[in-house]
Amino acid sequence: MTQHDLATALRKRQRLFLRVGPHEFTNNELQHMFRFINECSDEDMIDSYVTCAKCGAKSVAGPALDAVIAASKSDDHFLKLSGQHCMGN
DSSP states (O other): OOHHHHHHHHHHHHHHHHHHSSOOOOHHHHHHHHHHHHHSOHHHHHHHHHBOTTTOOBSSOHHHHHHHHHHOSSHHHHHHHHTOSOOOO
16 A cells, blocks of 8 residues: 555544444534544654554664555555554553
């Protein structure tokens, strides 16, 4: 995949979650989140999937991230290859 193709697939994944996922957001909050997802740069979208929200550790970065993106066949495949779960504390 290219970085742009991956970011596009990850955006689609986020929008789908917001449409059907279990949540209690107001319509205003949902509109704000959709806008954020659409305006987020490709780099930031991908970074949000490889950065632990708890400790900020990255599961993969730099040239290794580029290699994982290039080897990925889909967004699901990227998540498996990137080791999306935080290894930090």
